[in-house]
Amino acid sequence: MKLVTAIIKPFKVDDVRDALSAFGIEGMTVTEVRGYGRQKGQTEIYRGTEYVITLLPKVKIEVAVDCALVDKTVTAIREAAHTGKIGDGKIFVLDISRSARIRTGEPL
Amino acid sequence: MKLVTAIIKPFKVDDVRDALSAFGIEGMTVTEVRGYGRQKGQTEIYRGTEYVITLLPKVKIEVAVDCALVDKTVTAIREAAHTGKIGDGKIFVLDISRSARIRTGEPL
Amino acid sequence: MKLVTAIIKPFKVDDVRDALSAFGIEGMTVTEVRGYGRQKGQTEIYRGTEYVITLLPKVKIEVAVDCALVDKTVTAIREAAHTGKIGDGKIFVLDISRSARIRTGEPL
Amino acid sequence: MLHRNGNLALWAMGLALFATPVRADDPTLNAADTAWMLTSTALVLMMTIPGLALFYAGMVRQKNILAVMMQNFAVCALVTVLWMIAGYTLAFTEGNAFIGGLDRFFLNGLTKDALSGTIPESVFMMFQMTFAIITPALITGAFADRMKFSSFLVFMTLWSLVVYAPVCHWVWGPGGFLSAAGVLDFAGGTVVHINAGIAGLVCASMIGIRKGHGTENMAPHNLTYSVIGASLLWVGWFGFNAGSAVASNGAAGMAMAVTQIATSAAALAWMFVEWAVRGKPSVLGIVSGAVAGLVAITPASGFVDPMGGLIIGLVAGVACFWGATWLKKTVGYDDSLDVFGVHGVGGIVGALLTGVFAVQAIGGEGKAGLIDGNPGQILTQAYGVGVTVLYTAVVTAVLLFGIKTVMGLRVTPEEEREGLDISLHGETVH
Amino acid sequence: MLHRNGNLALWAMGLALFATPVRADDPTLNAADTAWMLTSTALVLMMTIPGLALFYAGMVRQKNILAVMMQNFAVCALVTVLWMIAGYTLAFTEGNAFIGGLDRFFLNGLTKDALSGTIPESVFMMFQMTFAIITPALITGAFADRMKFSSFLVFMTLWSLVVYAPVCHWVWGPGGFLSAAGVLDFAGGTVVHINAGIAGLVCASMIGIRKGHGTENMAPHNLTYSVIGASLLWVGWFGFNAGSAVASNGAAGMAMAVTQIATSAAALAWMFVEWAVRGKPSVLGIVSGAVAGLVAITPASGFVDPMGGLIIGLVAGVACFWGATWLKKTVGYDDSLDVFGVHGVGGIVGALLTGVFAVQAIGGEGKAGLIDGNPGQILTQAYGVGVTVLYTAVVTAVLLFGIKTVMGLRVTPEEEREGLDISLHGETVH
Amino acid sequence: MLHRNGNLALWAMGLALFATPVRADDPTLNAADTAWMLTSTALVLMMTIPGLALFYAGMVRQKNILAVMMQNFAVCALVTVLWMIAGYTLAFTEGNAFIGGLDRFFLNGLTKDALSGTIPESVFMMFQMTFAIITPALITGAFADRMKFSSFLVFMTLWSLVVYAPVCHWVWGPGGFLSAAGVLDFAGGTVVHINAGIAGLVCASMIGIRKGHGTENMAPHNLTYSVIGASLLWVGWFGFNAGSAVASNGAAGMAMAVTQIATSAAALAWMFVEWAVRGKPSVLGIVSGAVAGLVAITPASGFVDPMGGLIIGLVAGVACFWGATWLKKTVGYDDSLDVFGVHGVGGIVGALLTGVFAVQAIGGEGKAGLIDGNPGQILTQAYGVGVTVLYTAVVTAVLLFGIKTVMGLRVTPEEEREGLDISLHGETVH
Numbered sequence A, B, C: 001m002k003l004v005t006a007i008i009k010p011f012k013v014d015d016v017r018d019a020l021s022a023f024g025i026e027g028m029t030v031t032e033v034r035g036y037g038r039q040k041g042q043t044e045i046y047r048g049t050e051y052v053i054t055l056l057p058k059v060k061i062e063v064a065v066d067c068a069l070v071d072k073t074v075t076a077i078r079e080a081a082h083t084g085k086i087g088d089g090k091i092f093v094l095d096i097s098r099s100a101r102i103r104t105g106e107p108l
Numbered sequence D, E, F: 001m002l003h004r005n006g007n008l009a010l011w012a013m014g015l016a017l018f019a020t021p022v023r024a025d026d027p028t029l030n031a032a033d034t035a036w037m038l039t040s041t042a043l044v045l046m047m048t049i050p051g052l053a054l055f056y057a058g059m060v061r062q063k064n065i066l067a068v069m070m071q072n073f074a075v076c077a078l079v080t081v082l083w084m085i086a087g088y089t090l091a092f093t094e095g096n097a098f099i100g101g102l103d104r105f106f107l108n109g110l111t112k113d114a115l116s117g118t119i120p121e122s123v124f125m126m127f128q129m130t131f132a133i134i135t136p137a138l139i140t141g142a143f144a145d146r147m148k149f150s151s152f153l154v155f156m157t158l159w160s161l162v163v164y165a166p167v168c169h170w171v172w173g174p175g176g177f178l179s180a181a182g183v184l185d186f187a188g189g190t191v192v193h194i195n196a197g198i199a200g201l202v203c204a205s206m207i208g209i210r211k212g213h214g215t216e217n218m219a220p221h222n223l224t225y226s227v228i229g230a231s232l233l234w235v236g237w238f239g240f241n242a243g244s245a246v247a248s249n250g251a252a253g254m255a256m257a258v259t260q261i262a263t264s265a266a267a268l269a270w271m272f273v274e275w276a277v278r279g280k281p282s283v284l285g286i287v288s289g290a291v292a293g294l295v296a297i298t299p300a301s302g303f304v305d306p307m308g309g310l311i312i313g314l315v316a317g318v319a320c321f322w323g324a325t326w327l328k329k330t331v332g333y334d335d336s337l338d339v340f341g342v343h344g345v346g347g348i349v350g351a352l353l354t355g356v357f358a359v360q361a362i363g364g365e366g367k368a369g370l371i372d373g374n375p376g377q378i379l380t381q382a383y384g385v386g387v388t389v390l391y392t393a394v395v396t397a398v399l400l401f402g403i404k405t406v407m408g409l410r411v412t413p414e415e416e417r418e419g420l421d422i423s424l425h426g427e428t429v430h
């Protein structure tokens, strides 16, 4: 199994989930993160002071899939999360050496 | 070393921690995440509108352990986090190719 | 590629970012987590009751880097996040078997 | 002995407010009435800031909370200045049946000793100002999450002067044609609530639905704020309704009592209906019901007795539940925070039921509704409602159309997605 | 010249309220008194919503915040209707020494011109209603996080009519036996605080401890809310205590002054004791101390001078700290938000110390405590406390037992774990 | 007939408050004035808790929110007790031109029937107490996030007695030398705002900048709280300014009106200037503008007409924007929440402009400024400002220096980094 991990723009979560459901991937885990990268941050102004918010809100999506599905998953995420603007995010694939479903104890 | 990663129900965190302490694992990192899976979400109602909350609150637990302890760790988490109801969560084991303790600089 | 993952003290985030920028690493993802370890927690008191907060606020930093840069990255994080006090945190290096930039579709 | 609490004199003054020029014949200051009206003014201001601002802010998504509060706060400042310049004089000085004159342009001639009935004119002007503030503030709920702030300011400026001031004059100003026609509106059912409710409906329709409406999760971010807001609206409404007696006496006391009763009845009605229909009694439901009751009792509060208040409240709770759920869904407009469903529907219900439950024992000679032998009052009330609905709807639409043409009404899709807090105001709730 | 500020007349009225039927001999409306009582009514309503709702909501875990606010808001609406129907008449009309009559059933006969002392009866009824609202609302803190909402509504309905109304009649109603016995309770030490505190203790005991009590982290989610709540309680309490003078005069002013002083003294006392005992002065501590002071000065506020207030406050701060920490821990009940520790203990301390510090220079002829040469007053006070404690404890237990048998008191363990916001009301704070 | 609303008598009383001992010749209680002053007292208390506490708490980082609220709440309790013991007597009894006497030590002799003008002395004492509370509370914004709580309590104790009480005596006490010199300060421009603003500047300078100032992100955590706070300040300020008429009449009404107008003008001015200069109108900007307007109109509120109020507001909005942005940045002190930029600058602007816009038609015989033919008043005002600035600056510095030497002013760097909530009070907002 592989753990496909993607950092995406927050408003793309639903699109990604739908794209994955489309070929039967019905589970994922979502984390609110903040990202630092080429996308330049927003400026907040409070009276005399400006703060450049360099850490921008992003969402991390983790999906465990069979090795056979990795390509499809990566492509699906890439397409669903794509806007073409800087800050769209990254996808990393990690190896899962072992997995288990807690309810049943069996591997996924 | 391995990184044992578990997605569990939030109210099981203390149980899992106690189960791990029981055989000497004294460190872990906890993240609030939201999970999408077979467990169906809750419905929130606001005046004319219902929102089905498909992303349910979960907790991710990460524990770095020696390879020798992986079995014991996985079993301990599984047992402690088990309720038998849908939504109990998953365990994934990843490889750690290198580790360091920041305070001392030594590997764990 | 490798995913260098560090659990550090929250107020060290800016220092770590600066240390990484210093040799050209311009991207990272930051997550608010809580950590359990040797560092003993704070006690909160509410009328008749004391709660020991064993899960302390930490920040997880994830940086994807070329294998060649792993050493430099680990060292930079270790030095920047170091205070010498208990609770400084850990660094884990994971393998990335594949990566993609969503905007362009190319690997990093 | 009659000089200060003589019911006759006070009563004349009370009537005077609604049927004739506000300056009564006997120009004596009543310090006690003044004390209550100073207090009422503070209470009604509190209804808008922070009351309404919180009530609305709690219902939007986190990224728009500050923008909602900004709109309410800015309306408060803006309308104050407009009211000083032209609003007050257009609404409350002698003019014709449709609009006042310019005698009090820039409050010219409003001296420290000028009286309005038994209270200083400065206090009367201030009390009425707080009504002129909350009315446009109510509308902000209809276009929450998507209106440009600059267009918002222009719209509010024009609406205050072109819609609020005349409608206020018709009902409460000297010689207004609706008051002459016998329309009963004790504290602002038509002037405030129907007016704002209809304007909100027009705004919601013309600005269009929120991006993601019906597909994205737009659950309220923090209903704690809405409960605080609704509570402060409730408390402040004592100034609104009991203050509309413009005196510290039994009329004020009775207005306070029926307000409390109708509000509670409506809160319970909404709660139980929702419980029956949807399976759970919600917090947003009970506070919405309370506001519905406050709205509906407003026109009636000086004319009905406690039993009348109870029934008006029960009807309003059910009707506004229907307005904010079934009606909105069926028609399909996106009135984000139910300005029409609560204030429009509640205001109309209240105005009509005033024609049913008004009794002379409370409102005085000639203020009778159906149950006091004057069924015709219902038609008079319907006439008042109809005229207000028509005028507001048309003029609001014209104003919005003009602004849309000149400068646009709506933020860009990116700004809307990012949230108005950061895109319009450069700030966020962290 | 004597007709309106004649101290004698006013004074007679003040006394009348506590010792004899509320209708005074001289039926003249005093508009100034009315202005202050209208204001006081608004202030006391603000104590419950949003004051108490926030005070309590800030102390629970995030998953139960809305449920706590819901309970307070719903009690407000519910008791209003009950008070209109039967509560007011049972408490405040002529009946026997134990309960009033039905003269004002559904507020029948409460006309616009009816007076109660120098103010409209509508205002008196409303002012008293706000007390009838806050008393059951206080109890909600005892069973926070675990009571079924339906059972809650049933319990509150019964408790209002079967416990609050009679106890109120005994102390403040015409012919009530506790007032006849000379028990002094200016603004509700027994009627409100001991009553609620004891009922809370019984509730906490009978509903059982929260799941996870003592093992899980149940730290307050957002004490900011509790500070806002405590602040609004403090401000609103001026209506509670100074309003209980039912007049706008030196008695009201002095009640306000001693309230402020006792509250501050108690806040500082709790803060310093906690600092000494536990090492840090906490925010929850200082606001709890303030509430303890407000509670303890309540029965005394019309009878003691500033020095008396200072001492009562100091004692209350220390006693309630002890009640909410040592006592609770030792006995082991789970009174979630310390209704008994603060209102029960504070109310008893205040009632007894009223018997010590009452002076005739403040409270008038015959209202003397130990330091004014009447040590027997302490026993009279203890008698009042004892009777109230006994009656409330027994009847509350019977009511709860009945409800438990018929419909259950408590949510399921799953609902409790999920949190009442989502499980009972289908909403969450995001 | 003249006995109660005779303008002459009331007027004399009004003047009396500022120019001569507070006890007027004709010792008759006016119940209506009393009703308004009881209300005003509640309103001004609400300004500090929860108003100011929230205004400030919303601007700090999450880790310091409770500590900010704690400071405001503790000041409220602390100053109450100090005022009872010595503050009131030092400020308001006969003494010399610089300080009062000890006649009312521990409020000795303040009976229930004692009058101050037309209201009970207890009420006057309470009203003034709320001013004595808010003034030091304002200072807390200057050293937010870094002061030791113990040192804070000591500083506030000394400052209240050694700075506030005398300055208050100079301006409002019997025989105070600033009032004798003809300095006009209706509701506290010098006594409250300049006093607090300058003390804040000294505090910020002496305690040093926050760790991370200028490098770390110190964005306000939750401006929702600040908007609630600013709104409650606005509403409560009606008690502050209109209450300073110490009567329920046209003077109070006019003070309320000019307060509302100046506040709104300042809010809009700040908003538009910021929009022009920085590209976006911010929520923090508009609420800061409103507070700036409230501050600036304070000294003028009983002396200027609506046009005067409008101009004062506009000037204050621009001046305080400049104070909180350019001035602070240029000089480089870290006045965390702009106590000096808003209250110092706004107070000085207001005091001087009172000398420009005061007209006898509002303030009465002899209260004239430049536009009413008395240009010299500007110099008199400048004299009042200068004396206050000098005294406050020097004495505050001496007090801080002493405390620093004896016990230190500042928390440790670790405590500052962890946040004061957990390190000083053992609590957090979750």
Ligand SMILES: Nc1ncnc2c1ncn2[C@@H]1O[C@H](COP(=O)(O)OP(=O)(O)O)[C@@H](O)[C@H]1O
Residues within 6 Å of the ligand: A007, A034, A035, A036, A037, A038, A039, A056, A058, A085, A086, A087, A088, A089, A090, C026, C027, C028, C029, C030, C062, C063, C064, C065, C101, C102, C103
């Ligand atoms: N080297 C990296 N390691 C981990 N996460 C990264 C890295 N670089 C970028 N990211 C994440 O991807 C997000 C988007 O990156 P950015 O450089 O802004 O734009 P883009 O993905 O379009 O090149 C960042 O906000 C960050 O969360």
Ligand SMILES: Nc1ncnc2c1ncn2[C@@H]1O[C@H](COP(=O)(O)OP(=O)(O)O)[C@@H](O)[C@H]1O
Residues within 6 Å of the ligand: A026, A027, A028, A029, A030, A062, A063, A064, A065, A101, A102, A103, B007, B034, B035, B036, B037, B038, B039, B056, B058, B085, B086, B087, B088, B089, B090
């Ligand atoms: N393929 C997956 N990849 C990552 N996380 C998953 C995946 N499937 C499920 N999860 C996580 O596990 C949680 C529980 O899964 P669910 O299917 O609801 O129940 P169960 O674990 O009992 O089968 C989800 O909420 C989600 O956080």
Ligand SMILES: Nc1ncnc2c1ncn2[C@@H]1O[C@H](COP(=O)(O)OP(=O)(O)O)[C@@H](O)[C@H]1O
Residues within 6 Å of the ligand: B026, B027, B028, B029, B030, B062, B063, B064, B065, B101, B102, B103, C007, C034, C035, C036, C037, C038, C039, C056, C058, C085, C086, C087, C088, C089, C090
């Ligand atoms: N075995 C582990 N697996 C995952 N995270 C760990 C582990 N041990 C410690 N941590 C993380 O590192 C943090 C610091 O660890 P701690 O033992 O307190 O101090 P130190 O790193 O100085 O030894 C913890 O709060 C936790 O987040």
